[in-house]
Amino acid sequence: MKLLCKSADERFPSARGSQPDLNERPRRERQDEARFDAAHHAGFGAPRSFEPTPREPAPREPAELAAMNLAEGRKARASGAPPAAADFFEAGISALPDGSFKLGNDLAFSLHAEAAECAYLGGQIERAESLLDVLGAEARSDLERARAHELRIAVLVTQGRLDDALRLGAAALAMLGEPLPDEGPARKAAADAEVAAARAALGARRLRDLLDEPETADGRTRAALRLLMALTLPAAMVSPPLCTFIAAKQVNLSLERGHGGASPYGYMAYAWVAARVFRRYDEAYELGEIALELCERSGQHELSCRMRLLLGAHISVFTKHLLSSLDLFAEAHEAGLRAGDPTHVSQTCVHTSLVRFGLGDECEGVRAEVDRFLTLVKDAREELALAPLTSVRRALDDLIGTTGTTQATGTTHATRGAPGGAALEDAAHGEERSAPRHGAVAFIEHALRQQICFLFEDHEGALRMGSLAEASGKGGVGDHLATEVYFYTCLTLLSPALARGRQVITASLSSYRDRLAEWAERCPDNFRHKHLLVRAESARAAGEELAAMKLYDQAIASAKANGFVRDEALANELCAKFHLASGREKIAHVYMTDAYEGYLRWGATAKVGQLSRKYPHLVPQAARRSRPGRSPESERPMSPEAPCAGSSGAAGVPHGASHALAAEVARLDAALRDVNERLAAELAARQRAEQERAALEEQVRRAQRERPELSAPLIPIADRILAMPLAGEMIPARVAEVLDSTVASAAERRAKIVLFDVTGARRVEAGVANALMQAAGALQLLGARVVITGIRPDAERALGELGIDLSAVVTRGTLQSGLTYALELAGGARQRRGGARQRRRVARQRGRVVRQRKVRPSR
Numbered sequence: 073m074k075l076l077c078k079s080a081d082e083r084f085p086s087a088r089g090s091q092p093d094l095n096e097r098p099r100r101e102r103q104d105e106a107r108f109d110a111a112h113h114a115g116f117g118a119p120r121s122f123e124p125t126p127r128e129p130a131p132r133e134p135a136e137l138a139a140m141n142l143a144e145g146r147k148a149r150a151s152g153a154p155p156a157a158a159d160f161f162e163a164g165i166s167a168l169p170d171g172s173f174k175l176g177n178d179l180a181f182s183l184h185a186e187a188a189e190c191a192y193l194g195g196q197i198e199r200a201e202s203l204l205d206v207l208g209a210e211a212r213s214d215l216e217r218a219r220a221h222e223l224r225i226a227v228l229v230t231q232g233r234l235d236d237a238l239r240l241g242a243a244a245l246a247m248l249g250e251p252l253p254d255e256g257p258a259r260k261a262a263a264d265a266e267v268a269a270a271r272a273a274l275g276a277r278r279l280r281d282l283l284d285e286p287e288t289a290d291g292r293t294r295a296a297l298r299l300l301m302a303l304t305l306p307a308a309m310v311s312p313p314l315c316t317f318i319a320a321k322q323v324n325l326s327l328e329r330g331h332g333g334a335s336p337y338g339y340m341a342y343a344w345v346a347a348r349v350f351r352r353y354d355e356a357y358e359l360g361e362i363a364l365e366l367c368e369r370s371g372q373h374e375l376s377c378r379m380r381l382l383l384g385a386h387i388s389v390f391t392k393h394l395l396s397s398l399d400l401f402a403e404a405h406e407a408g409l410r411a412g413d414p415t416h417v418s419q420t421c422v423h424t425s426l427v428r429f430g431l432g433d434e435c436e437g438v439r440a441e442v443d444r445f446l447t448l449v450k451d452a453r454e455e456l457a458l459a460p461l462t463s464v465r466r467a468l469d470d471l472i473g474t475t476g477t478t479q480a481t482g483t484t485h486a487t488r489g490a491p492g493g494a495a496l497e498d499a500a501h502g503e504e505r506s507a508p509r510h511g512a513v514a515f516i517e518h519a520l521r522q523q524i525c526f527l528f529e530d531h532e533g534a535l536r537m538g539s540l541a542e543a544s545g546k547g548g549v550g551d552h553l554a555t556e557v558y559f560y561t562c563l564t565l566l567s568p569a570l571a572r573g574r575q576v577i578t579a580s581l582s583s584y585r586d587r588l589a590e591w592a593e594r595c596p597d598n599f600r601h602k603h604l605l606v607r608a609e610s611a612r613a614a615g616e617e618l619a620a621m622k623l624y625d626q627a628i629a630s631a632k633a634n635g636f637v638r639d640e641a642l643a644n645e646l647c648a649k650f651h652l653a654s655g656r657e658k659i660a661h662v663y664m665t666d667a668y669e670g671y672l673r674w675g676a677t678a679k680v681g682q683l684s685r686k687y688p689h690l691v692p693q694a695a696r697r698s699r700p701g702r703s704p705e706s707e708r709p710m711s712p713e714a715p716c717a718g719s720s721g722a723a724g725v726p727h728g729a730s731h732a733l734a735a736e737v738a739r740l741d742a743a744l745r746d747v748n749e750r751l752a753a754e755l756a757a758r759q760r761a762e763q764e765r766a767a768l769e770e771q772v773r774r775a776q777r778e779r780p781e782l783s784a785p786l787i788p789i790a791d792r793i794l795a796m797p798l799a800g801e802m803i804p805a806r807v808a809e810v811l812d813s814t815v816a817s818a819a820e821r822r823a824k825i826v827l828f829d830v831t832g833a834r835r836v837e838a839g840v841a842n843a844l845m846q847a848a849g850a851l852q853l854l855g856a857r858v859v860i861t862g863i864r865p866d867a868e869r870a871l872g873e874l875g876i877d878l879s880a881v882v883t884r885g886t887l888q889s890g891l892t893y894a895l896e897l898a899g900g901a902r903q904r905r906g907g908a909r910q911r912r913r914v915a916r917q918r919g920r921v922v923r924q925r926k927v928r929p930s931r
Contacts, residue, residue: 077082086873087664091530093240094162097489102730108677109390116576118436123696123855127674129605134167134168134169135168135169135172135179137164137167138164138165138167138168138172138179138180138183139164139179140164141160141161141164141167141183141223142160142161142182142183142186143162145157145158145159145164145186145190146186149186149190149412153410153910154190154193154194155190155194157186157190157310157393158187158190158191158194160520161183161186161187162187164183164187164227165180165183165184165187168180168183173210180893181207181210181211181216184203184206184207184210185203185207185219185220185223187203187644188200188203188204188207188223189223189226189412190412191203192223192226192227192230192414193412193413193414195451195452195453196228196348197230197231197453199537200223200227200310201227204220204223204224204227204869206428207219207220207223208220208224213248214248214292214295215233215291215292215295216297217244217247218244218247218295218296218299218561219295221240221241221243221299222244222295222298222299222302224240225237225241225244225299225302225303225306226302226415227306228240228306229302229306229415229456230414230415230452230453230454230455230456231453231455231500232456234306234309234310234456235259235310237302237303237306238303238306238307238310238311238314239924241299241302241303241492243305244299244833245299245300248292248295248296248299249292249296250296250300250321250325252314252317252318253317255311257309259313259314260313260322262317263313263314263316263317263320265350265576266316266317266320266321266324267317267320267345268479269320269324270320270323270324270342271326273323273324274323274327274359279358279359279362280362282339282362282365282366283362283365283369283535285327285330285331285335286328286330286331287330287331287332288329288330288331288332289330290329290330293325293332294332294333294334296325296332297322297325297326297331297332297335297338297629298333298334299336300318300321300325300334300338301320301322301334301337301338301341301375301378302348303318304318304319304337305339305378305415305416305419308512309456309511309512309513310511310610312348313664315341315345316345316349316390318341319338319341319342319344319345320342320345322334322335322337322338322339322341322342323338323342325338326338326339329618331366331370332374333370334372334375335366335370335876336363336364336366336367336370336372336375336379337363337367337375337378337379339359339360339362339363339366340359340360340364340379340382341382342359343359343360343363343383343387344356344382344386345358346359347386347387347390348386348671349368351590353387353390353391353425353594354391354594355645356387356390357383357387357388358390360379360382360383360387360388360414361383363379364379364380364383366549366654367379372408373410373411374406374412374413375409376403376407376408376411377404377405377407377408377413377416377417377420377907378404378408378413378416379404380400380401380403380404380407381400381401381404381416381419381420381423381457383396383400384396384397384398384399384400384404384423385401385419385423385551385552386551387515388400389552389555389595389598390591390594390595390598391595392593392595392597393595393597393598393634394427394430394431394552394598395431395595395635397423397427397552398424398428399727400428401420401423401424402424404416404420405417405420405421405424408420409817410435411751414454415454415456417448417452418445418448418449418452418454418456418457419456419457421445421448421449421457421461422445422460422464422516423456423551423753424441424445425438425441425442425445425460425461425464426460426464426516426552426553427552428441429467429468429555430518430552430556430636430638430639431635431636431637432635432636432637432639432640432641432674433637434674434675435468435471435674435675435676436472436675437675438464438468439465439468439469441537442461442464442468445457445461446458446461446462446465449461456513459513459516459517460513460516460517463517463520463521464516464520466520467520467523470524470528470678471524471527471674471675471676471677471678471679472675472676472677472678473677473681495745511545512538512544512545513543514544515541515544515545515554516553516784517536518537518538518540518541518544519538519541519553519554519556519557520553521533521537522534522537522538522541522557522560522561522564523556525537525558525732526564527642527676527679528558528678528679529569529682531564531567531569531570534560534564534568535561535564535565535570538557538560538561538564541557542557542561543745545557552598555587555588555598555599555602556592558584558587558588559602559606560586561579561584561605562585562588562606562609563605563646565581565584566581566606566609566610566612566613568611568613568649585603585606585607585610588602588603588606589603592604595632597634598634600630600634601627601628601630601631601634601636601639601640601740602639604623604626604627604630605623605624605639605642605643605646607623607632608620608623608624608626608627608643608646608647609646611623612650612701617654620650620877622677624643624646624647624650625647627643628640628643628644628647628666631643637670637673637674638674638676638736640669640670641666641667641669641670641671641673641674641676642667643685644661644663644664644666644667645664645667646666647663648660648663648667648687648690649662651663652664652687652690657689657690660690661689661690662759664683664687664690664691665690665691668680668683668684668691669681671683724894730905748903756930759913770783786813786814786817788821789827789891789894789895790894790898791898792821792822792823792824792825792898792914793823793824793825793826793827793895794814794817794818794821794825794826794827795826795827795829795891796810796814796824796826796827796828796829796888797829797831797832797887798810798828798829798832798833799833801829805841807840807843807844808843811843811844811846812847812848814826814828814847815847815851818851818854818856819854823856824855824856824857824898825856825857825859825894825897825898826851826856826857826859827859827860827861827887827890827891827894828844828847828858828860828861829857829860829861829862829890830860830862830863831861831862831886831887832862833862838871841871841876841878842876844860845876845877845878845880845881848880848881849880852880855895857882857894858881858882859881859882859883859884859893859894860878860881860882860883860884860890861884861885861886861887861889861890862885862886862887863878863883863885864885865885868883
């Protein structure tokens with residue numbers, strides 16, 4: 073049997089190299105390398121062994137030979153050996169007789185389509201394009217042309233030609249009677265209408281009923297669903313409104329005409345829209361799980377990779393810990409290798425690297441994994457994944473502070489003169505550097521550079537990179553990296569260095585902070601520590617030192633509990649700077665030491681060096697000497713067979729060498745004692761700093777208890793009318809003390825009307841409202857009327873929901889309306905008192921007249 077294509081070993085020479093011993097690697101690295109090796113064996117390298125079914129006697133007719141090669145090739149594809157399948161398909165093409173397309177093109181079309189797909193999977197893009205040219209010229213029906221266009225779209229996406237892929241897909245869908253909307257306002261309107269229809273259709277049934285929807289036999293509908301699925305990824309990177317339209321269109325077609333082969337993916341894509349557009353994260357996750365179950369039931373295992381990728385990258389991050397996303401990426405990676413889906417396998421590499429970077433996994437380990445991913449995507453010629461992975465590699469180089477070479481491109485990235493130098497130089501000259509072509513790729517580059525700029529205290533660069541990232545992402549939040557942009561933008565806007573040079577845009581900061589609060593409530597594992605740290609920085613900027621202290625500690629504890637090493641170190645660093653700015657150097661020393669050790673655990677040696685140079689008085693000397701970079705031998709314990717100086721095992725050692733060895737041991741012992749003494753002193757200093765911090769907090773609390781009148785003065789308004797403004801932080805214990813003194817003062821002054829104004833209070837909690845009502849009851853027993861002003865309608869409704877009844881007191885929206893009411897009430901009382909006196913005078917006069925009349929007759 074003559075094969076026209078090269079053998080698998082010739083087409084994939086990288087697979088012939090020997091594999092390293094994985095037994096000595098950490099578990100996660102062994103799993104990563106196992107997946108990397110599997111990639112080569114699944115189609116991006118050497119083929120799996122595949123034995124064709126023996127057929128005796130061999131068929132002699134060319135058409136029979138071609139059909140046999142087609143069957144064996146499909147069997148090889150199903151067994152997970154695309155390279156072997158490619159050999160069979162190419163052999164079948166060579167066996168086709170001349171004019172086979174004209175004589176009966178089903179067999180010829182199938183062989184060319186299967187061969188083109190295998191060539192694409194094996195990275196033979198030129199061969200795939202030549203086969204697709206034949207298919208495009210010889211296709212005789214709309215369904216055949218749609219199949220050829222679907223394969224061409226996959227090749228274009230691999231090459232990063234996303235605009236071309238979208239144009240070709242639009243033409244193919246229009247041919248099937250399902251046109252895509254044009255750019256501009258019409259596209260947004262069409263997306264909104266399609267989403268409204270999908271929401272109505274899904275709202276009319278239980279989500280689990282989707283598992284029992286009937287299948288469609290209409291070939292045009294099934295072809296349209298596959299084309300829409302192929303266009304989802306490029307649309308997401310180029311035009312989010314178009315991606316929204318495509319996702320909703322898949323749902324509507326499936327529910328109107330019946331499920332097709334790609335319907336499970338359509339439901340998963342719509343779940344992504346529900347999370348990104350409507351922020352209904354729990355419903356999105358439920359729909360995503362049902363879509364996965366539907367995929368398993370229907371046997372569409374080739375969809376498993378792209379579906380798990382969507383669930384882990386865009387939905388699970390808002391409902392589950394990031395480690396769940398990593399598990400989904402690992403499952404997607406393996407499923408993609410089995411199915412031969414290099415595009416989405418490469419995207420799992422991108423998202424795995426981004427999530428591990430966000431978790432704060434050890435930098436060297438992540439960089440080694442990124443290098444393996446870069447080799448993989450280069451072999452698969454996946455240009456769409458190459459740029460994001462290179463961006464991650466550059467960010468890691470900046471953090472580690474060493475020159476690194478990206479294996480996939482051969483480009484050397486150096487820290488040009490300073491820690492984080494590459495990122496800082498790019499940030500300073502961002503306009504000169506050519507931006508990545510597509511929005512999603514540019515977003516990843518800018519978002520990572522924003523983080524590096526902030527970590528190395530280039531706040532202007534961080535602000536600029538954050539703005540570029542937000543513009544590149546079209547304002548949507550679809551994955552974990554997008555939430556990081558919000559987080560670092562908040563920290564940048566609140567930075568003291570930036571605040572000195574410009575006015576903080578309060579509206580933007582408030583909206584970002586509100587989104588973080590929403591995510592923290594939905595998924596505290598991933599976002600609570602971020603929200604707490606932003607609140608701590610906000611309290612620090614507002615001068616609320618006691619609140620800031622508590623929030624910093626809570627953020628550090630939450631980051632540590634959930635395994636975010638990088639964020640824990642960052643929170644410690646910002647807390648140390650806060651205490652240092654307030655003159656509490658001993659306390660700052662404790663937090664900066666923890667930050668230093670956290671960055672060491674992360675492996676960010678360039679950041680560690682920056683802290684050592686900028687804050688040498690806060691970073692302990694013993695810690696500075698314990699930087700990573702020691703040889704592996706220095707980490708290994710001494711062998712029990714190694715002889716010690718002065719022992720019997722030293723026999724045969726020269727006398728002079730023995731003395732030298734003993735001297736070296738004595739020197740090391742002295743150095744060890746010195747280090748232990750320093751560590752003991754630093755531990756004692758840390759304990760003293762903790763005690764000082766606790767004493768400082770108690771001092772602040774005591775000052776607030778002893779001097780409540782400074783922030784809550786009792787103001788006489790008129791005769792027997794008093795006003796008590798309550799402003800600032802409304803601590804229930806402090807409010808109770810203030811109200812007690814108010815009741816005593818009102819009794820002493822015989823007040824008839826007392827106004828409590830809470831307009832300046834930051835919030836009125838249940839405990840504060842209860843204290844107000846108790847004070848009102850006491851004042852009413854003294855005969856005084858109570859008026860509360862400044863409670864907003866939403867706060868009044870919230871207090872009502874908590875069971876706090878405000879009907880016993882008079883409430884007014886503003887202090888002015890409250891004062892008007894009090895003065896009118898007092899004036900009316902005076903009028904009533906004057907009328908009573910007048911009536912008494914008239915009665916007395918009438919009484920005298922009656923008495924006089926009784927006396928006159930007696931005379």
